[in-house]
């Protein structure tokens with residue numbers, strides 16, 4: 001069994017398979033710890049982290065505790081934070097803001113401890129797929145040598161590299177969510193106190209279909225980034241620094257928080273990041289995490305989907321191996337459920353960009369407040385959530401106001 005990629009999706013799949021007695025080799029092209037964006041977890045990550053026995057390590061870590069998410073309107077008006085435990089008074093309602101270099105290294109070490117054979121510095125160059133069935137991978141080892149390794153199943157956890165989906169032309173870009181992002185890190189910026197210290201802040205940018213994230217991390221660091229339509233964001237000739245500060249000047253809620261701080265890292269940028277694969281599994285191969293699909297980071301769903309699909313894929317592979325049948329149908333049996341959940345989250349993302357006001361929606365339909373919070377915590381694999389989208393659809397038509405407050 002080969003897993004390609006040692007991020008949260010690959011580490012989860014590999015660890016759970018190894019626990020079932022499957023011999024797993026994991027190839028990761030980087031040496032860990034390595035930098036990665038995607039620092040805000042959502043409450044539903046709890047269940048996979050619990051199953052992996054990682055909760056004690058997280059509790060003992062220095063990661064900032066996150067209890068809520070707060071929205072700020074374009075003119076700087078702050079909503080009441082959405083406290084997750086109001087919806088569900090369970091310890092899963094507290095989650096974490098993680099420095100990904102440390103979190104990912106923790107997860108990969110944990111996989112090693114479950115007997116996964118982790119090979120860092122080894123890049124998988126190709127997955128051999130003949131007549132739809134994967135049979136082996138070609139690997140360039142850290143010492144420069146190339147080898148071919150046979151495998152019964154290949155798990156593609158290569159993140160946005162999305163090795164198999166691109167190779168098989170299964171990669172479908174989301175043309176509605178053509179966004180980009182520019183971000184950096186500040187030290188000494190404003191932090192709320194008590195349980196609000198670790199809130200994720202989502203602040204709309206004035207007069208644009210864009211927003212800032214503000215994610216407090218440990219060591220007094222804050223991750224802060226702007227997201228927007230990428231043609232408008234990446235204006236010709238503008239540096240990432242210029243873009244960041246142009247957007248900041250249109251976002252008073254974030255500007256005033258950053259004022260006492262100093263920049264503590266470079267500017268980073270990425271574009272065109274929402275997509276899905278047309279097919280999540282084939283004969284002898286499975287896609288997990290970002291290799292399978294990625295949705296705009298508005299609701300911080302990326303690491304959750306990486307952990308969840310890692311878990312679903314590991315269970316599917318274990319039963320496929322037991323049955324001696326590693327066909328696409330078995331390995332991807334979970335695909336419809338994940339597509340539905342992803343689709344619900346996507347609807348919420350699109351509504352936000354249209355200027356949909358959840359505050360007005362909940363005033364008219366207060367009985368849907370549990371549905372909205374369920375979505376915010378990542379409890380998205382429930383068919384009963386769909387009735388809310390019918391009511392939202394009616395209001396979306398009426399309320400497409402450009403600067404709706406949250």
Ligand SMILES: Cc1cc2nc3c(=O)[nH]c(=O)nc-3n(C[C@H](O)[C@H](O)[C@H](O)COP(=O)(O)OP(=O)(O)OC[C@H]3O[C@@H](n4cnc5c(N)ncnc54)[C@H](O)[C@@H]3O)c2cc1C
Nearest residue numbers: 005007008009029038040124158159289290297300302303
């Ligand atoms: C701007 C932005 C903001 C985000 N914010 C958040 C957030 O706040 N919260 C959240 O949950 N998510 C967020 N995300 C999403 C999050 O970063 C990803 O969803 C998450 O990292 C997916 O995990 P993964 O394991 O699938 O992939 P990755 O974490 O990308 O891991 C893939 C690994 O595969 C390795 N690899 C790639 N190709 C090969 C190869 N050929 N051979 C060997 N190894 C290979 C890579 O080195 C990498 O370590 C954000 C994303 C973006 C773009």
